[in-house]
Amino acid sequence: MNNQVIPKKFLVYGREGCHLCEEMIASLRELQQKKQFELDIINVDNNEQLTQLYGEKVPVLFAVNENKELCHYFLDAGVVDTYLS
Incomplete structure (x- = not known):
């Protein structure tokens, strides 16, 4: 039986020059030092x-493994912790 763990993967939908996007990405990069995810x-x-889907909503944190949005505008640490647990 194969018990290989599939790594969790996030996408951040954002845009250049967006300070909220930069903050969310920086927070996720910091978290990556403690928890394993792509x-x-x-x-x-x-x-x-x-652009039509997410244009005014960025940044959007999307959980690839579950195919769903986790949060937008600001990183919801509780939701991310639950997802990674």
Whole structure:
């Protein structure tokens, strides 16, 4: 039986020059030093669909493994801790 743990993965949908995006990404990078997860940053301005979907809502933290949004504007540490547990 294979008990391989699939690493948790986050996407941050954001844009350049967005201070809230920068804060969320910095907080996640800091958390990465304590907990194991993958993190990708997606610039919504590079994709018309993403701009329409997330344009006014950035940053959005998206949990890839569960295919759902966890939070937007600000990092919700409680939600992230629960997701990573």
